[in-house]
Amino acid sequence: MDNEFTGDTSARTDEASKVARAQDRDPEAFEELLLAYQDKLFRLALRMLNDRGQAEDVVQDVLLASWRQLPLLRDVNTFGGWIYRLATNRCLDILRQRSTHPEDITDPQDLHCAGEVVWTGNAQESDPVETTEREFRAQGLTEALRMLSPEQRACWLLREIHDRSYAEIGAILKVPTTAVRGRLARARHEIAERMSPWR
Amino acid sequence: MTEEVTPAAAITSQFIASLAARAALETPGVLRLESTLNDVLSRLRLAAMEPTPDPANELGGCRRDSVWAEINGGIAHVHLEIATDIAHRALAVSDAVRERVRQGICNTGVGAGSIDISILAIENQPTQG
Amino acid sequence: MALEDTPRLGCGRSIDHLWSTLDAPAGEHEEHCAHCRDARARMIQLRQATAALKDAEANDPAFTPRRSVRDSIMDIARTEARRSRLLAVQDHDGGTTEISEQALSTVVRFAAAGVPGIQARRCRIDVSTAEKPSPTMGTHDATGGSLHPMVIDLRVAAAPKIHIPHTVSVLRHQIGISIARSVGIYPVTINITVEDLYDD
Numbered sequence: 001m002d003n004e005f006t007g008d009t010s011a012r013t014d015e016a017s018k019v020a021r022a023q024d025r026d027p028e029a030f031e032e033l034l035l036a037y038q039d040k041l042f043r044l045a046l047r048m049l050n051d052r053g054q055a056e057d058v059v060q061d062v063l064l065a066s067w068r069q070l071p072l073l074r075d076v077n078t079f080g081g082w083i084y085r086l087a088t089n090r091c092l093d094i095l096r097q098r099s100t101h102p103e104d105i106t107d108p109q110d111l112h113c114a115g116e117v118v119w120t121g122n123a124q125e126s127d128p129v130e131t132t133e134r135e136f137r138a139q140g141l142t143e144a145l146r147m148l149s150p151e152q153r154a155c156w157l158l159r160e161i162h163d164r165s166y167a168e169i170g171a172i173l174k175v176p177t178t179a180v181r182g183r184l185a186r187a188r189h190e191i192a193e194r195m196s197p198w199r
Numbered sequence: 200m201t202e203e204v205t206p207a208a209a210i211t212s213q214f215i216a217s218l219a220a221r222a223a224l225e226t227p228g229v230l231r232l233e234s235t236l237n238d239v240l241s242r243l244r245l246a247a248m249e250p251t252p253d254p255a256n257e258l259g260g261c262r263r264d265s266v267w268a269e270i271n272g273g274i275a276h277v278h279l280e281i282a283t284d285i286a287h288r289a290l291a292v293s294d295a296v297r298e299r300v301r302q303g304i305c306n307t308g309v310g311a312g313s314i315d316i317s318i319l320a321i322e323n324q325p326t327q328g
Numbered sequence: 329m330a331l332e333d334t335p336r337l338g339c340g341r342s343i344d345h346l347w348s349t350l351d352a353p354a355g356e357h358e359e360h361c362a363h364c365r366d367a368r369a370r371m372i373q374l375r376q377a378t379a380a381l382k383d384a385e386a387n388d389p390a391f392t393p394r395r396s397v398r399d400s401i402m403d404i405a406r407t408e409a410r411r412s413r414l415l416a417v418q419d420h421d422g423g424t425t426e427i428s429e430q431a432l433s434t435v436v437r438f439a440a441a442g443v444p445g446i447q448a449r450r451c452r453i454d455v456s457t458a459e460k461p462s463p464t465m466g467t468h469d470a471t472g473g474s475l476h477p478m479v480i481d482l483r484v485a486a487a488p489k490i491h492i493p494h495t496v497s498v499l500r501h502q503i504g505i506s507i508a509r510s511v512g513i514y515p516v517t518i519n520i521t522v523e524d525l526y527d528d
Binding site for chain 3 (some may be wrong): 014016017020021023024025026027030031033036038040043044046051055056058060063064067068134138140141142160161181182184185186188189191193194195
């Protein structure tokens with residue numbers, strides 16, 4: 001409890017209360033946790049797998065597993081990192097299975113849908129040149145992301161999009177924090193290199 | 200009461216289960232009969248998840264949703280799983296259900312044995328509309 | 329492992345260092361080094377694109393799972409919760425009545441939610457079937473059944489400025505009333521542990 005009064009105590013304690021109640025098999029508390037995390041986990045899984053159906057399966061499997069395993073979680077303040085670990089590992093397992101049974105299961109519809117967000121979000125921008133440039137950059141980023149190895153992609157997404165700490169990412173990927181820094185730097189470098197043709 | 204007194208094979212455990220379900224649902228304070236996990240899973244058609252085996256099937260009784268009934272030696276035994284309205288005293292509701300079911304069973308000519316009730320949820324009655 | 333070495337630009341500068349100093353003005357080396365200048369420009373673009381992607385994802389319904397995913401999970405969770413622990417509260421000649429701990433906790437939490445400055449956390453409820461039911465429990469079982477004594481252990485977080493003894497006393501009273509009204513049992517013991525603070 002030494003850090004009890006630092007940071008976003010309110011939000012964290014609030015979540016801790018929900019976690020504790022969900023550990024007690026209170027479905028309403030669990031539903032609040034589900035609402036807080038299902039979209040985040042879906043976004044992570046969609047970027048990892050590029051397949052909506054599989055991303056939804058990951059969300060369903062992981063949240064259900066978390067409900068069932070929750071009573072075993074010792075520290076109620078670690079729920080976020082724990083559920084991200086379940087989701088990331090599930091995605092990496094699926095990608096490993098894909099690589100041993102290589103077939104391109106990416107549905108173009110999914111990619112269109114996932115990519116669409118990038119090019120439709122700027123309707124209010126007035127400068128068409130700037131808009132186009134931004135869209136190209138976003139497309140470049142999305143595509144560069146897909147070229148990374150699954151572990152690197154997970155590392156980059158967890159840090160840059162999901163704001164997880166280096167320590168959490170290290171625990172999720174079972175590597176030391178220094179290795180997380182290294183992978184992240186390498187991922188940024190590779191993405192930046194691949195994006196440059198769009199400049 | 201023995202099986203001989205009962206009209207031969209006229210009363211099945213399935214009939215008793217239906218009768219008990221109806222009696223429970225007609226009792227004020229009962230919100231619903233609870234679904235079993237198997238019901239939920241089959242409704243969701245989650246092929247990946249294996250339903251747990253239903254012990255009632257192995258015992259030869261009859262289970263309809265969460266009502267289990269068995270007739271043994273002319274005596275009917277019933278187990279009901281219900282949800283009650285938070286505005287009613289759950290134990291009073293349980294007693295009322297037991298009495299209705301017992302009465303219903305007696306009307307069939309079969310003897311009423313144990314009527315066990317599990318209250319699985321106590322909730323606010325959902326508002327209509 | 330070579331892969332985990334600090335990744336560096338052609339000039340020897342670490343990429344991690346470059347990234348962490350993007351907001352600072354370029355140093356003398358960076359201004360004159362083609363590797364650094366180039367990498368810096370690309371990284372700034374990447375950072376902008378990352379922020380845009382993050383923002384777009386968070387605000388687009390396309391990045392949300394279908395509602396049926398949530399419904400399926402909650403249907404299963406609710407069904408499992410209701411059966412997780414059943415407490416035999418009443419023996420009766422005509423049969424037994426048991427109530428799920430989760431159903432009883434719902435009543436406890438409902439009562440706790442009405443007490444300002446308190447957040448209910450873990451709730452454990454037990455009935456003692458070993459002891460003979462006490463006639464002094466205040467329970468009244470019209471049909472001649474016997475009720476088992478109930479013990480409630482509730483852990484709570486408290487808002488900083490509340491008067492704990494008073495609030496806990498109100499909470500205990502409310503729980504007792506709610507269990508009596510919604511279940512028909514007067515719990516013999518209600519243990520309340522204040523385990524944490526929360527900001528109201």
